[in-house]
Amino acid sequence: MKKYIPFQIEPKWQKKWKEAGLYLTDLSEAKDKYYALVELPYTSGDLHMGHWFTFTMGDILARFKARLGFNVLFPNGFDAFGLPAENAAIKKGIHPRDWTYKNMEKMRDQFETLGTSIDWTKTMVACDPKYYKWNQWIFLKMLEKDLAYKGKLLSNWCPTDHCVLANENVDSGKCWRCGTEVIQKEVDQWLFRITSYADRLLWQDPPQVDWPKPLREGQNDWIGKSEGVNLRFKVSGMDIYFEMFDSVPQTFMAQTFTVIAPEHPMVYELVKGTEQEKPVMEFVEKIRKKKASDRFKVDQDMEGIFTGRYVEYTPTGKNIPIWVASFVVFEYGTGVVNSSAHDERDFVFAKKYGIPLHPVMFPKDSNEALKVKNLEYCYHRAPRGILQEPAEFKGRKWQEAREDIINYIEKKGYGKRAVQYHLHDWSISRQRYWGTPIPVIYCDKCGTVPVPEKDLPVELPYKVDCAPKGKPPLATAEDWVNTDCPKCSGPAKREVETMDTFVDSAWYFFRYLDSENDVEIFDKKIAKAWMPLEIYIGGPEHALGHALYSRFFTMVFKDLGLIDFDEYAKKRIHHGIILGPDGSRMSKSRGNVVNPDKEVKNYGADAIRLYLMFLGPFDIVTSWNPNGVNGAYHFLQRVWRLYEKVDEKVEVFTSADLRIMHKTIKKATEDIEAIKFNTAIAFLMEWLNHLSRKEKVSIEEYKTFLLILAPFAPHITEELWSYFTSKKASEGKQWSIHKQSWPKFDNKYLEEEEISIVVQVNGKVRDILVMHKDIIRDKEVVETKALDSKKVQKFLKGKSVKKTVYIQGKIISFVVSS
RNA sequence: GCCCAGGUGCUGGAAUUGGUAGACAGUGCAGCCUUAAGAGCUGUUGUCCGCAAGGACGUGAGGGUUCGAGUCCCUCCCUGGGCACCA
Numbered sequence: 001m002k003k004y005i006p007f008q009i010e011p012k013w014q015k016k017w018k019e020a021g022l023y024l025t026d027l028s029e030a031k032d033k034y035y036a037l038v039e040l041p042y043t044s045g046d047l048h049m050g051h052w053f054t055f056t057m058g059d060i061l062a063r064f065k066a067r068l069g070f071n072v073l074f075p076n077g078f079d080a081f082g083l084p085a086e087n088a089a090i091k092k093g094i095h096p097r098d099w100t101y102k103n104m105e106k107m108r109d110q111f112e113t114l115g116t117s118i119d120w121t122k123t124m125v126a127c128d129p130k131y132y133k134w135n136q137w138i139f140l141k142m143l144e145k146d147l148a149y150k151g152k153l154l155s156n157w158c159p160t161d162h163c164v165l166a167n168e169n170v171d172s173g174k175c176w177r178c179g180t181e182v183i184q185k186e187v188d189q190w191l192f193r194i195t196s197y198a199d200r201l202l203w204q205d206p207p208q209v210d211w212p213k214p215l216r217e218g219q220n221d222w223i224g225k226s227e228g229v230n231l232r233f234k235v236s237g238m239d240i241y242f243e244m245f246d247s248v249p250q251t252f253m254a255q256t257f258t259v260i261a262p263e264h265p266m267v268y269e270l271v272k273g274t275e276q277e278k279p280v281m282e283f284v285e286k287i288r289k290k291k292a293s294d295r296f297k298v299d300q301d302m303e304g305i306f307t308g309r310y311v312e313y314t315p316t317g318k319n320i321p322i323w324v325a326s327f328v329v330f331e332y333g334t335g336v337v338n339s340s341a342h343d344e345r346d347f348v349f350a351k352k353y354g355i356p357l358h359p360v361m362f363p364k365d366s367n368e369a370l371k372v373k374n375l376e377y378c379y380h381r382a383p384r385g386i387l388q389e390p391a392e393f394k395g396r397k398w399q400e401a402r403e404d405i406i407n408y409i410e411k412k413g414y415g416k417r418a419v420q421y422h423l424h425d426w427s428i429s430r431q432r433y434w435g436t437p438i439p440v441i442y443c444d445k446c447g448t449v450p451v452p453e454k455d456l457p458v459e460l461p462y463k464v465d466c467a468p469k470g471k472p473p474l475a476t477a478e479d480w481v482n483t484d485c486p487k488c489s490g491p492a493k494r495e496v497e498t499m500d501t502f503v504d505s506a507w508y509f510f511r512y513l514d515s516e517n518d519v520e521i522f523d524k525k526i527a528k529a530w531m532p533l534e535i536y537i538g539g540p541e542h543a544l545g546h547a548l549y550s551r552f553f554t555m556v557f558k559d560l561g562l563i564d565f566d567e568y569a570k571k572r573i574h575h576g577i578i579l580g581p582d583g584s585r586m587s588k589s590r591g592n593v594v595n596p597d598k599e600v601k602n603y604g605a606d607a608i609r610l611y612l613m614f615l616g617p618f619d620i621v622t623s624w625n626p627n628g629v630n631g632a633y634h635f636l637q638r639v640w641r642l643y644e645k646v647d648e649k650v651e652v653f654t655s656a657d658l659r660i661m662h663k664t665i666k667k668a669t670e671d672i673e674a675i676k677f678n679t680a681i682a683f684l685m686e687w688l689n690h691l692s693r694k695e696k697v698s699i700e701e702y703k704t705f706l707l708i709l710a711p712f713a714p715h716i717t718e719e720l721w722s723y724f725t726s727k728k729a730s731e732g733k734q735w736s737i738h739k740q741s742w743p744k745f746d747n748k749y750l751e752e753e754e755i756s757i758v759v760q761v762n763g764k765v766r767d768i769l770v771m772h773k774d775i776i777r778d779k780e781v782v783e784t785k786a787l788d789s790k791k792v793q794k795f796l797k798g799k800s801v802k803k804t805v806y807i808q809g810k811i812i813s814f815v816v817s818s
Numbered sequence: 819g820c821c822c823a824g825g826u827g828c829u830g831g832a833a834u835u836g837g838u839a840g841a842c843a844g845u846g847c848a849g850c851c852u853u854a855a856g857a858g859c860u861g862u863u864g865u866c867c868g869c870a871a872g873g874a875c876g877u878g879a880g881g882g883u884u885c886g887a888g889u890c891c892c893u894c895c896c897u898g899g900g901c902a903c904c905a
Contacts, residue, residue: 214822214900221821224904247905259905302903327903337905345905422904540899602856614843616831619823621898625830627844630856635843637857679832682842689842758838763886765838805885811837815885 004640006604010715014112020733023117025073027513030529034070036062037509037569039538039546042079045103047110049578049586049612049624052596056609057575057618057677058537059116063711064672065534066117067742073530074117075512077124078104081132082501086434086473089466096434096466100127110597115605115714117738122512126504131511132436133457134521135503138553139190139439141560143450147193150448153427154263154330157185161468163431164189173289177468184263184288189429190438190497194552198223198421200566201551209532210571215543222544224422229406231338231415236310236319240269245333245420249405250398252414253389254340254360257350258311259304259323261330262287267307270322276308280324287326302327302349315390315414316358325349333420361385361398426549428500433466433473435498443485443492452486458494472496505546506553509533509568527563536569543574573675576620578612583623594624606713607633613677613712636716638688639709643720647696658749660690661701665745668708677712684709699724710737759786760813767791779806786812 017023038058041051055076062074085096092099104125111118124131142148156165158175164187169176194201202223203216228247235242244258260267262284271277283305303326310319327345328337339346341357350357362385385398392408393401409415429438437458439451451458461480466473474496475481485492513530514522538547554568579585580592587593599608611632616622653661664687671680687705691697703724710717714737721737733739755776759767767789775781783804786792796816803815 217822218900221902224902226904228905245905328905329903332902332904339905343905345903420904422902543900614830620831622830625844628830631844641858678830679842682832685842756838760837760886763884768838803885805837807837810834811886813837813885 001641001644004637004716006606006636006715007601009719010113010115010600010605013715013718014115017736017738020736022733022736022738023074023119024121025071025119027073027122027526027530029071030526032070033073033530033534034062034065035073035509035530035533036065037074037533037536038076039536039542040077040079040505040508041107042082042084043100043103043107044084045099045106047107047114047596049594049596052114052608053578053612054537054575055111055114055116055118056612057675058535059114059118059609059714060613060672060677060711061535061675062117063714063738064742066738067707067711067740069741072117073122073512074119075122076111076118076120077508077512078107078126079501079505079508080104080125080127081435081498081504083432083434086432086466089434090468095462097127097462100434113597113600113605115609117714122515124508124511124515126501126508127434129457129459130515130518131508132504133518134511135436135499136439136451136456136458137453137521138503138507138556139499140450140453140456142192142556145556145559147196147556149191149193150188151191151425152186153189153191154184155187155189155427156182157187158182160470161431162470162472163468164429184291189427190440191425191427192552194426194549195421195423197552197555198225198423200555201423201548209567209569211569212540212543212572212574214540215547215572215574218543219548222423222548225419226421227417227419229409229415230334230418231409233311233313233414235270235322236312238270238309240266242311242322242336243334244336244338245418246338246415247420248342249409250387250401251340251342251360252338252405252409253315254342254358255313255316255320255338256318256341256358257321257323257339257346257355259325259328259337259339259346259349260307261328261335262291262324262326263330264335266336267324270307270309274308276306280305280307283324290326302345302352304349304353306353315412321355323349323353323355331424332422360389361387426500426502426552428503429497430500431472432498433460433464435501436503437474437498438495440495441483441485441492442495443488443490445490446485446487446492449485449487449492455486460498474498502545502549506549507557509536510557510563521562524562531563532565532567533569534571536572537575538572540574547572573618575618576616576622578615579621579623581624581626586624599629603629603633604636604715606716607636610635610681610712614681616678618675618677635685635688636713638692639705640716640720642688642691642697642702642705643723645691645694645697646699646702648699650696650698653698653701655749655753657690657694657701659752660687661704662745662747662749665704665708665743666750669742669745672711681712704743706737707740707743710740714738755809757782757786757809758811759789759792760811761792761795762816763813764795766795776809779808782806782812786814 036058038054041047058074062072066072080100085100088094088099089096126132139148156170158165158178158180160178160180161175165175165182170182173182174180175182201219202225203220207216226247228245229249231244231246231252233242234240242258246252267280267284271280304323307322307324309322311322313320327349328335339350341347341350341359342361347357387393387396387398387401390408393405406417410417437460439456439458441449441451443449461477464473464477469476481494481496483492483494484490510522510527510531513526517523550568554563555566557563558566577585580590580594582590582592584590584592596608607629611629614632615628664683667683668680671677684705691701691705706717706721718737722735725735751773753773754770755773757769757771757776758765759769769785769789771782771785783806796814799816801814801816805813805815
């Protein structure tokens with residue numbers, strides 16, 4: 001037999017599969033459908049080890065389910081818009097589109113070497129107008145439904161580059177590109193009103209779909225729903241009212257001061273023309289600068305300044321001072337907070353600046369009450385705290401008084417029941433070239449006019465210089481910018497900003513189903529038949545961004561009548577990470593990148609796939625071990641050589657042969673189903689060890705082995721399978737091992753004749769007895785046999801058995817005393 | 819600081835969910851085979867005592883529940899990952 005040389009057989013079969021259309025899915029057959037998805041890759045230009053890891057997982061599930069008889073769809077596409085393309089354009093002078101398409105071609109070839117069963121006819125490319133036309137269509141629908149609007153948002157702003165910067169692109173308060181000092185500025189942006197879906201996006205317990213708990217908890221925390229009251233009071237001597245959100249209304253009588261966010265426009269109104277104007281505004285400027293720098297740590301940098309103004313706080317009849325404080329978040333609630341002794345932060349702040357406190361709930365215990373006098377207790381809400389004020393509530397437990405207090409506050413007219421969310425609307429405007437143009441036209445006469453649906457897509461002009469010029473790149477494409485108003489046909493200008501790339505990834509899995517459709521976003525019937533996804537494999541880093549936005553889009557699609565479900569994936573799993581051999585994240589700068597292409601040349605795709613899957617559970621974070629691939633390669637070679645032992649005359653199976661075969665089928669079937677590929681492979685290895693020890697191996701055993709190994713190592717198994725079926729190679733697709741049905745196991749072979757019973761004395765193993773399966777049912781027989789054991793007797797000598805515990809077929813345990 | 823994972827041999831990991839800890843691999847060591855190999859095969863590889871039989875210890879540390887704990891409970895330590903200053 002010739003040697004196992006992966007690079008001779010792998011490309012051969014990849015070509016044959018492609019020619020035969022082996023993995024094409026017929027979407028009209030939606031019965032028993034199985035739609036598996038891996039998060040789409042970005043067109044970076046290289047398929048890295050992480051892609052191999054995740055796509056192999058998806059591929060194994062896809063192949064396995066297909067073998068079980070499901071109609072499987074396993075598509076892929078490309079996330080092709082975004083900043084790296086634009087950076088490459090600036091750095092290397094390549095057009096973003098050319099850079100992206102060149103990378104994509106290379107990555108498609110790399111995917112080929114991995115040997116996946118991806119159906120590449122169902123695909124999408126984010127930067128293709130055929131795709132982003134529908135981003136624009138969604139935008140128009142959002143506008144219609146008042147889910148898209150133009151608003152102002154406080155952002156990191158680089159005045160030189162004229163763009164908003166993400167936190168990670170601000171280096172010590174300076175722009176990462178040009179080094180200009182970043183300022184906090186209110187910027188006009190297009191926003192999606194995701195907040196109006198906040199309640200629907202909240203996860204219920206138990207959840208409707210099988211998504212990871214950390215993701216669900218994370219999203220709920222991110223949405224951050226909190227209920228309470230909005231208190232409303234007049235600023236003394238001014239025609240200004242303060243609205244303050246309070247999630248613990250029980251403490252409203254404890255308010256002794258109020259704090260306002262430095263960014264709040266009202267700060268200036270408060271101090272204008274007073275002697276406090278100069279110091280307060282200087283303070284505001286100082287905090288703005290601090291916040292713009294990434295070094296700002298609230299707890300360490302808690303500072304404030306008195307505005308000289310007071311709020312007329314009617315519940316207590318007192319005027320309470322208004323402070324500007326660094327720790328107040330402008331974006332949350334109203335940006336104004338009522339402060340009391342019962343909040344830790346407020347307490348610390350008050351202590352720092354000598355502001356008087358007035359606690360209104362005390363612990364029950366009198367000893368604890370002493371501490372209260374020293375105010376040590378005031379900063380937190382004593383769990384067993386008893387309210388003292390208002391007088392109507394004296395003596396009640398604070399937790400239980402909540403609803404009554406809220407009603408009381410409403411009745412007295414101090415404020416109203418209110419709900420606050422941490423979640424804010426999704427800003428989709430980007431001052432970039434390489435993204436979906438926002439389909440809006442500005443006309444001097446008609447104002448903001450949406451591009452009519454019939455004029456979609458608004459295509460990106462090709463000739464645009466991306467270099468920073470103090471305005472968005474698209475603004476420089478004058479031919480493109482200047483257009484006619486769709487309403488009055490007068491001169492008008494296009495929106496020059498583009499969409500966030502998270503828009504692209506929020507719904508792409510719908511488009512795979514109908515990617516060529518230029519009449520509709522997708523065919524409703526196909527979507528109804530094929531969605532939701534059976535499984536969505538992705539990274540935990542997308543749990544808050546992508547995974548929330550895509551849920552939001554799905555709900556909007558439902559409200560648009562496109563689909564009839566809320567959640568787009570029945571199951572989501574978060575994969576692990578393959579670190580470099582040195583145990584840190586693979587990165588070019590560290591020089592610890594393991595290049596899959598190189599490994600494929602040495603060991604072949606099958607060995608790498610097998611190694612990655614054998615490494616550990618799917619969510620493992622572990623480093624690449626060069627010897628490990630060698631081990632997987634070694635295993636495949638042994639499978640290859642085992643062929644020489646196959647003898648068609650061998651039919652006699654021993655019960656041990658049958659047991660291990662059926663046990664392997666059972667374990668592999670269950671473990672793949674449960675996404676425990678590492679243990680499934682371990683059982684195959686055990687079986688291989690068993691088969692290798694035999695003189696001859698039957699055809700049935702060998703073929704069954706290949707049938708189970710096939711999803712993990714699709715090439716070598718196809719090659720070996722072909723040695724048995726070469727004559728029928730012309731018949732449809734049935735020649736392929738990947739079209740054979742999954743082997744079945746029979747429980748009758750699994751039962752063991754001889755069973756090991758562990759004998760324990762006082763919890764320690766003293767002997768292991770092998771008994772026939774028929775006698776283990778009888779406790780007394782087992783007990784007698786166990787007591788017969790010399791090894792056991794040694795430990796029973798001179799002691800009496802107080803108790804005997806027998807777990808059938810497993811263990812017999814004697815409890816003895818001396 | 820808070821939240822979520824997790825801590826098992828030299829290494830990656832396994833453990834029927836409370837029942838023989840270390841499956842399956844990798845590495846190292848010893849040996850066989852070969853003119854040779856980045857090939858193959860066999861044995862061995864948690865620690866300690868012992869020639870051996872055997873025994874003691876052992877799943878981050880300490881305590882508890884139990885006939886029996888890697889698994890359950892409490893306290894603490896450590897390592898990853900995430901975070902939103904949330905009134």
